[in-house]
Amino acid sequence: MPTAVVVGVGAEQGLGAALCRRFARAGHHVLVAGRTQARIAGIAAGLAAAGGSAEAVPTDATVEAEVARLFARAAAPGPGREPADLVAFNAGxxxxxxxxxxxxxxFEDFWRVGCLAGFLVGREAARLMAPLGRGTILFTGASASLRGKPGYAHFAAAxxxxxxxxxxxxxxxxxxxLHVAHVVIDGGIAGERLLTRAPALAEARGEDGLLSVEAIAESYWQLHRQHRSAWTQEIDLRPFREPF
Structure with missing residues (x-):
C-alpha cells in the first residue's frame, strides 16, 4: 500500500480533509498531519470507518523537528506499506x-505558516523521495501567490x-x-471557514460559485497521476462564475 502525507489538515469540511479522503479512496495509507489532535484524529477515524487506512500525526509544520518526525514516519509507515510517494502541503x-x-x-507568523513551513515540508519530502527517484509534492497556493491587494501584504508575501x-x-x-506542482486556488472555497464566517457571501455566489473542496482534491489527485512526459508545474483553479 502506498503512503500519502497531507500537511495542514483542520476542519472536516476543509481542503486538507478532502485531500485525505481522495488519497485514501485511491488506496493510499494517509498520514493526517495538523496541529489540532482532536480534529485530525476524527478525520483519520472517519477514513478508517469508510474502509480507508489512515493515522493522525500531530504536527506543527513551522517546527523543524516536528516535520522531521513526520517524515521519519512517512519513510517507515509500517508493515505492508511503502514509503510516501505523495505529499500535499496545505497549511496556511x-x-x-x-x-x-x-x-x-x-508578519513573521504569516510567513512562518505560509512559506517556512512549506519549505520544511518540501525539503523533507525531497530528502525522502529523491533517493527513490519518484514521488509527487503538491503545494496549495492562493490568488495572493500571484498578486497583492490592500490589507493582505503579509499573506501575499508568504x-x-x-x-x-x-x-x-x-x-x-x-x-x-519528483513531480513538484503548485496549485493556485483563485477564489473562495466552499469549506467550513468561509461558510461559517461569511455565509452571506456563499449565498450570493450561488450554485458552484465557490470552489468545491472535493473538486479541488480531484485536481490534486490528477496531478499525481500525470505521466512524467507532460508534468504540470502550476495550475490555477477557480469557479466558472469568476470574472478573472
Missing part, C-alpha cells in the same frame, strides 16, 4: 490586516514566497523523478 492562515496595523510578529519554493524545487528535483 489568512486574515485582512491593513499594512499600517501589521505588527512585525504578525504565498508568493511559497510559490518560488515550489518553482525552485520543480527545477531541481524534476530531473530526479
Amino acid at each position: 492562515n489568512n486574515r485582512r490586516i491593513d499594512i499600517l496595523d501589521v505588527a512585525a510578529a504578525e 504565498k508568493a514566497g511559497l510559490r518560488m519554493v515550489a518553482q525552485s524545487m520543480a527545477r531541481e528535483f524534476g530531473p530526479q523523478g
Whole structure:
C-alpha cells in the first residue's frame, strides 16, 4: 500500500480533509498531519470507518523537528506499506490586516505558516523521495501567490514566497523523478471557514460559485497521476462564475 502525507489538515469540511479522503479512496495509507489532535484524529477515524487506512500525526509544520518526525514516519509507515510517494502541503492562515496595523510578529507568523513551513515540508519530502527517484509534492497556493491587494501584504508575501519554493524545487528535483506542482486556488472555497464566517457571501455566489473542496482534491489527485512526459508545474483553479 502506498503512503500519502497531507500537511495542514483542520476542519472536516476543509481542503486538507478532502485531500485525505481522495488519497485514501485511491488506496493510499494517509498520514493526517495538523496541529489540532482532536480534529485530525476524527478525520483519520472517519477514513478508517469508510474502509480507508489512515493515522493522525500531530504536527506543527513551522517546527523543524516536528516535520522531521513526520517524515521519519512517512519513510517507515509500517508493515505492508511503502514509503510516501505523495505529499500535499496545505497549511496556511489568512486574515485582512491593513499594512499600517501589521505588527512585525504578525508578519513573521504569516510567513512562518505560509512559506517556512512549506519549505520544511518540501525539503523533507525531497530528502525522502529523491533517493527513490519518484514521488509527487503538491503545494496549495492562493490568488495572493500571484498578486497583492490592500490589507493582505503579509499573506501575499508568504504565498508568493511559497510559490518560488515550489518553482525552485520543480527545477531541481524534476530531473530526479519528483513531480513538484503548485496549485493556485483563485477564489473562495466552499469549506467550513468561509461558510461559517461569511455565509452571506456563499449565498450570493450561488450554485458552484465557490470552489468545491472535493473538486479541488480531484485536481490534486490528477496531478499525481500525470505521466512524467507532460508534468504540470502550476495550475490555477477557480469557479466558472469568476470574472478573472
